[in-house]
Amino acid sequence: MWLSVQVELGLSPWDMLHSGLSQSLGLSFGVVVMVVGLIVLGLSWVLGQRPGLGTLFNVVAVGWVLDRLLETSWLDDLPAADTWVRVLVLVAAVVLLGFGSALYIGARFGAGPRDSLMVACHHHGLSIGTARVAIEVTVLVAGWLLGGALGLGTVLLALATGPAVQLSFRLLGQDPPARRRTPPTGPVGVPPRPEGARPKPWRRTVQPQSVAMARTGEMARDE
Numbered sequence: 023m024w025l026s027v028q029v030e031l032g033l034s035p036w037d038m039l040h041s042g043l044s045q046s047l048g049l050s051f052g053v054v055v056m057v058v059g060l061i062v063l064g065l066s067w068v069l070g071q072r073p074g075l076g077t078l079f080n081v082v083a084v085g086w087v088l089d090r091l092l093e094t095s096w097l098d099d100l101p102a103a104d105t106w107v108r109v110l111v112l113v114a115a116v117v118l119l120g121f122g123s124a125l126y127i128g129a130r131f132g133a134g135p136r137d138s139l140m141v142a143c144h145h146h147g148l149s150i151g152t153a154r155v156a157i158e159v160t161v162l163v164a165g166w167l168l169g170g171a172l173g174l175g176t177v178l179l180a181l182a183t184g185p186a187v188q189l190s191f192r193l194l195g196q197d198p199p200a201r202r203r204t205p206p207t208g209p210v211g212v213p214p215r216p217e218g219a220r221p222k223p224w225r226r227t228v229q230p231q232s233v234a235m236a237r238t239g240e241m242a243r244d245e
Contacts, residue, residue: 025115028097029108032173035162035180036136042168052089056081059135066138070145074132081135112175120186121194128196140187141198150191150198154184 033041040054047054059081063073100108127133133141136157143153158180166172191197 025097025111025118028100029111029115029175030101030173031108031112031175031178033165033171033176034183035158035165035176038165038170038172038176039161039168040165042165042170046168050089051092052085055088056085059085061135062139063135066135066142069139069142071133071138071142073138074130076126076129076131077134077138078132080133084134112178116179116182116186119183120188120190123187124190124194124196127198128191128194130199133199140184144198149188151184151188154187155181158183 032038036058040051040058043049043058044051044054049057063077063081067073100111123137127137127141132138139157140150140154143157144150148156162172162176162180
């Protein structure tokens, strides 16, 4: 996120939205990131992706760290670099974003709000890559309507981030976290039947008392 801001080839779709909202509402960039994160988190929860400890940490930490990084002068000379250098930095940012997303989502401590929305869409039938591209393009359009800066980097990030995340999952041998479901409960003392298991065929149960009466009747006939 920080690299995509510093290269000045166009913000990422989410940062484009954050920038447009920041200008419209008069709030700091980091504050907008946190507020939007909470809204997206609520939407993801409605779609069935419950938050975890990592989700809450992501909401607070990303906005705070981003504000601190933007206050530094570490990459102030990057916008003056040759275009090909900035393009390489942007490509590196996409690779790092894809790898980092797959790595921390695969840890299953809870995904960040925006990644939670991606995972929620995945649970509703879309691949990770397709879900991410659809979300990024939608956010890009919203950010552009709010006056956010659109550039080559914006389009690249919108179209490449999803495939990068999906490829990273495959390279790491990980799968997105499964949707959390409430386990079924059966009658007291009776474990629930596993999903997909067929019920056992009906069998007549013979009570011990009936067996004893039948044997008594047989002995009486023999006498």
